[in-house]
Structures are given as C-alpha cells and as structure tokens.
Amino acid sequence: MIVCSVNKVAKMYGGNTIIEDISFEIKEKERIGLVGRNGSGKTTLIRLLAGEETPDSGKIHWKKGAAIGYLKQTPDFHDETTTREVLSTAFDALLKMEGKMKQLETDMAVEPNADQLNKLIAEYGVLQDQYTIGGGYEIEANIDKIVHGLNIHHLLDQPFAKLSGGEKTKVGLGLMLLTQPDLLLLDEPTNHLDLMAVEWLGNFLKEYSGTVLVISHDRYFLDEVVNKVIDLEDGEVATYHTNFSGFVKEKEEKLLREFQAYEEQQKKIKKMKEAIKRLRDWANRATPPNADLHRRARNMERALERMEKLRRPVLNRKKMNLEMEESERSGKDVIMLTDVSKWFGAKLLFEEVNMQVFYQDRAAIIGENGTGKSTLIKMILQQVEADHGEIRVGSNVKIGYLSQNIFSDIEDETVIETFRSEVNVSEGEARHILARFMFYGYAVFQKVSQLSGGERMRLRLAQLMYQDINVLILDEPTNHLDIESREVLEEALEDFQGTMLAVSHDRYFLNKLFDKIYWIESRQVHHFEGDYNWARQKMNELREKAIQAAENKKKEVPSRPKINMKNKQRTYVNLEESLLSLEDKITALDEKLLEIDDLEQLQELYREKEELEGKWEELCDEIDN
Numbered sequence: 001m002i003v004c005s006v007n008k009v010a011k012m013y014g015g016n017t018i019i020e021d022i023s024f025e026i027k028e029k030e031r032i033g034l035v036g037r038n039g040s041g042k043t044t045l046i047r048l049l050a051g052e053e054t055p056d057s058g059k060i061h062w063k064k065g066a067a068i069g070y071l072k073q074t075p076d077f078h079d080e081t082t083t084r085e086v087l088s089t090a091f092d093a094l095l096k097m098e099g100k101m102k103q104l105e106t107d108m109a110v111e112p113n114a115d116q117l118n119k120l121i122a123e124y125g126v127l128q129d130q131y132t133i134g135g136g137y138e139i140e141a142n143i144d145k146i147v148h149g150l151n152i153h154h155l156l157d158q159p160f161a162k163l164s165g166g167e168k169t170k171v172g173l174g175l176m177l178l179t180q181p182d183l184l185l186l187d188e189p190t191n192h193l194d195l196m197a198v199e200w201l202g203n204f205l206k207e208y209s210g211t212v213l214v215i216s217h218d219r220y221f222l223d224e225v226v227n228k229v230i231d232l233e234d235g236e237v238a239t240y241h242t243n244f245s246g247f248v249k250e251k252e253e254k255l256l257r258e259f260q261a262y263e264e265q266q267k268k269i270k271k272m273k274e275a276i277k278r279l280r281d282w283a284n285r286a287t288p289p290n291a292d293l294h295r296r297a298r299n300m301e302r303a304l305e306r307m308e309k310l311r312r313p314v315l316n317r318k319k320m321n322l323e324m325e326e327s328e329r330s331g332k333d334v335i336m337l338t339d340v341s342k343w344f345g346a347k348l349l350f351e352e353v354n355m356q357v358f359y360q361d362r363a364a365i366i367g368e369n370g371t372g373k374s375t376l377i378k379m380i381l382q383q384v385e386a387d388h389g390e391i392r393v394g395s396n397v398k399i400g401y402l403s404q405n406i407f408s409d410i411e412d413e414t415v416i417e418t419f420r421s422e423v424n425v426s427e428g429e430a431r432h433i434l435a436r437f438m439f440y441g442y443a444v445f446q447k448v449s450q451l452s453g454g455e456r457m458r459l460r461l462a463q464l465m466y467q468d469i470n471v472l473i474l475d476e477p478t479n480h481l482d483i484e485s486r487e488v489l490e491e492a493l494e495d496f497q498g499t500m501l502a503v504s505h506d507r508y509f510l511n512k513l514f515d516k517i518y519w520i521e522s523r524q525v526h527h528f529e530g531d532y533n534w535a536r537q538k539m540n541e542l543r544e545k546a547i548q549a550a551e552n553k554k555k556e557v558p559s560r561p562k563i564n565m566k567n568k569q570r571t572y573v574n575l576e577e578s579l580l581s582l583e584d585k586i587t588a589l590d591e592k593l594l595e596i597d598d599l600e601q602l603q604e605l606y607r608e609k610e611e612l613e614g615k616w617e618e619l620c621d622e623i624d625n
Helices: 042-050 083-109 114-133 136-150 165-179 195-206 219-225 244-285 291-306 373-380 415-420 427-436 441-445 453-465 483-495 507-513 532-556 570-595 599-624
Strands: 002-013 016-027 031-035 057-062 068-070 183-187 211-215 228-233 236-240 333-344 347-358 362-367 388-393 399-402 471-475 499-503 516-521 524-529
Touching: 002 042, 016 042, 016 057, 016 211, 016 228, 016 236, 031 042, 031 219, 031 244, 042 068, 042 183, 042 211, 068 165, 083 114, 083 136, 083 165, 114 136, 136 165, 136 195, 165 183, 165 195, 195 219, 211 219, 219 244, 219 507, 228 244, 236 244, 244 291, 333 373, 333 499, 347 373, 347 388, 347 499, 347 516, 347 524, 362 373, 362 507, 362 532, 373 388, 373 471, 373 499, 399 453, 415 427, 415 441, 415 453, 427 441, 427 453, 453 483, 483 507, 507 532, 516 532, 524 532
Parallel strands: 031 211, 031 228, 068 183, 183 211, 362 499, 362 516, 399 471, 471 499
Antiparallel strands: 002 016, 002 057, 228 236, 333 347, 333 388, 516 524
16 A cells, blocks of 8 residues: 655755656555765655655645654753653653553542442443553563663663754654654664664664655665665656665666667667758759758658657766875884773773784774773874773874764864865865865855765865875764765775774675774673674674573572571671571572673673672671671
C-alpha cells in the first residue's frame, strides 16, 4: 500500500530552483535511502515530506491517518525537564491511561456498593485491555532498549535544555524511535553516533515495523538498511530498487547507456543535417530550382525539430581535487604512549594506555562516545596533560590536525582570509587552490561562520593539503562530507606518504584506509593489527572470554558459612545486624550478576562484591574474637 505519493513537486529559494517536477511513491515497509551531493536539495525534500515546507507547485498526498516522525522535530522543553521525562513523552497516552487506572484502583478500594463496584471493574477492564495492547507494561523495557542502543543512559537525569546540540539530536532520535510513526524521516541520523550505536541503529531500522526514509552518507549503513534508493541530482529524482552498492552499479550502467544513446542521436542528427544541406544544394543547382528537393529538405528539417533531444549525461562532475604536498619525512618513531592514564575529577577515563605509531602507519582510534577518543588525540597534541605516564612525539614530526569543531571561533573572516592565514600564497593563487575545493567565484568571500559543516571541512582540508606536514591527525574527517567528497578524501589519503592517526565512526573509511586499530573499552585500550572488521571480530572474542571468566569465577566462589546468632552475646548485636545486612547485599549482587551481560557493568559489580565480601570476613573475625 502507498504511504505517500509525490506528484510533480517543485521548490525554489530566492529565485534558485532546488527541485523541479519530481514524482515518486513511498510504499509501506520500504527502507529508502535518499542520496545526492551536498546542496542537491535532500533536506529540502525531506522537509517537504515532513510538512515543514510547502511545495511551490505539485502535490504530496499522504495515506489517511498516517503518523510522520521527522528527526529534526525535536521538541523544546522547559529547563527542569530531564531526558528521561522527554523520552517518556512518547507514551503520553499510555501514561494518562495508567493514571486513570490508578485512580480507579483507589476508587475500588473505598468499598463502593455492588453496582458502583461492577461499573468500576468493567471500566478498569476495558482500560487494562487497551493499556496492554498499547504496550503499557513494556514502557520501561522499550525506553531501556533505546537508551542502551544509543548509549545515552548517562543523559537520563540531566536537564534536556542543558544538553549539547549533538546530545539533543541523539535524544530526539531516541524519542522518534519510541513513538514508532508510520513513516520515519531521518536526516543524517548517524552523524552524532559512535560505531556501536550506528550498528545498533542499522539493526533496529531493519526490524522497524513502519516505513523508513533516511538521508545518509554512511555507505555501510545504507547497504545494511535500505532496499530502495532515491537519487536526487540536478533537481530531479531517479529511483533504484536495490541497496546502495547495487545503486552505484546500476547508476553507472545507466549513465553509460544514456551516454551511448546520446552519442547515437548526435550521429543521427549530424547525418540528417548533412542530408538537408545536400538536398538544398542539389535543389539550388537545378535549373529551374527543384521544388521537390526543397520540400524533402524542409520535411526532414521539421522531423529534426520535432525530435526529442537527449541531454548529454554528465559523466565527470566537479568534485574536490585533493593532492597532498610532499614533505620531509619524520623519524621512525612518530607517537609513543607509555602507561598513560587520565582522570576527570574522580572519574577514570582510561589507564595504562600503550600506543606505538610508526612512520607511515595508518592507525585509528575507535570506541563508544565518552570513552576518551578525542581526549587521547588532544593529549597527543599536548592540549591536555596526562595524569600518569609518558607521551612522546618523535623527531621531525610535523602534525596537521583536523578537528570536529573546525573554525568554531571564527566570526568575521572570509573563506579566502582564513585560508591565507595558514597558507602563504597570493590572492590569485589562493582563489585557484580554493576552486579545487569547490569554492568558486564569489564563494571565497563568504564568511566562514556562515559555512555548512561540509564546507568548513573542505576549507580545512584545503589548508592541510598545502602545509608542510608529515603526520595527519583526523577527528571524524568524513562528518558532513557527501559520498563523492568522502571518496575523493579517501583517494588523497591513500596517496599520502606520511603517517595517519584518525578517530572515525565511518566503517567504510576505516576498512579502506586503516590497518591498525586502537579500541577503547572498559577504561582500557586494546590494540589490533588489522582493519575494523578484524578488530571487531577480535573484540567480540575478548568480550566472550571475559564474560565466561566472570561466570566461572561465580561458580568458584565458596559458600559462606552461616553464623549461629543465638550463641552470640548481646554486646555483638550491632555486629550481627551489620553481618546480616552484608549477607543480604551480597546475595542481591549474586542475583544481579546472573542478569548482566555488559562487560563493564560485570567488572564494576565484581569489584563491589569483593569489597562487601572483604567487610563480611572482617566482621566474622571480629565476632569470633
């Protein structure tokens, strides 16, 4: 069944046509990837579908009663509303029903007469059925599932209004997933997620009961999730019933077919024009001029005018032209970390970290958000000090750094001024270089503060390409870049002769370029020689071994002897009560350990249990003495 149909829709901004005369259909349970270059109009189209914009012409028809969820529609809440309360708003109707049920329970408890009681019981039964069917008894479980998957449990008790932009986006995504609309519209949902959350979201969307339309430049994510691709290019759309890899292949084949058809038509047009010229030439040579030949030439000319001319397909579109400048090489040892530890207040971020990055290594740091990836980078850059251990940068190391928050402190400088502040070239040469990074004409005089995330990334890359560097440190370099720009960046980095250290959650990028992985988990940094897929496999094996070891340790814990409290003197009553309390806590921890699968939680619970058992043994000794 069709959920949404788009019929001949067009949209303009400031006299510029963004999309023109586009039509397509969205059917139930489809997983659609909306792709296209930055600036092609993807966000405009998704806003039209969400009803946040109205088309200048054409119609968008929705299935009657269809609920639409749009990621950017993160509601505003007052300062006191916590993240947990924000997520709970997804179940407002069920929570109101729950409140009504509690009120009925109170009314039934005050011993009404038989008629009133029967009426209350009947009303309660209807509400309970509706509550059960609506999933009322699974509210907490559903919230926990989303919170765990998106790794936002640490945000639950924080005021929503005080969260960062990225954190609000993650909570907004969680809220949208909990509301389970008929059509879920997601605009770059993976930008603020770590690798594990991206993988979880991909699996969640594959099993989602509704329809999904997603804008994403994450190629692995698109391959995992979508079964249909809508390609938005030059204001028009083309639909492909396949995943992203299939779309790339089919689009290439389609372009070649269109180019061949165009060339064949051009040959035919050329022959017709030559024939028209010859007929007129022959007609004019005849004495008197041959009217029949003139008529045949005119008929052929009319046929040529009526012919639907094919547009020449664009096989090679303008894209970034990245080429790294050669620089004097560094020494063999580039970055060395020995037994490095870092705390933030009382919180241990990681400990005993050992890293060795050598000349021409391709190393990546990965892990969940909040584990300290960016902090580790800042420590290497000497922007943050280690609390313990040694960080050493080798000889003749010249670092170029690409951060997540590029140019966030620049307000009035233009693109060309910012570029020339780090690259010493003339204005003409600067404009020539910036054109290679798709800053054409007047665009070089735009204020940097007005640039999009992708444009800022391109400007910083332009600076890095023309600096004397032999080590690149990249913090989420593919964020905000479209797929074509990511591919250009990958090609340039493949040719870079220096050393690279990167933080990234782009699995395609990681697998293509990096063969050394440092994985931060449970306050430790694990080292793997191989790409991301290999590291992931080995990390899963480590987790399974740790869980097995924890289970074996549980089985080996000897049973604690029971103390015969009747034989103790009254002077030991307080000790006895403390002992019983400790036994209850240890028993509760034993039960909790059987339910936990998360490695970090297991380790914390074991530490807590060992402390309690130590106290228990001390009390036993004290009572015995």
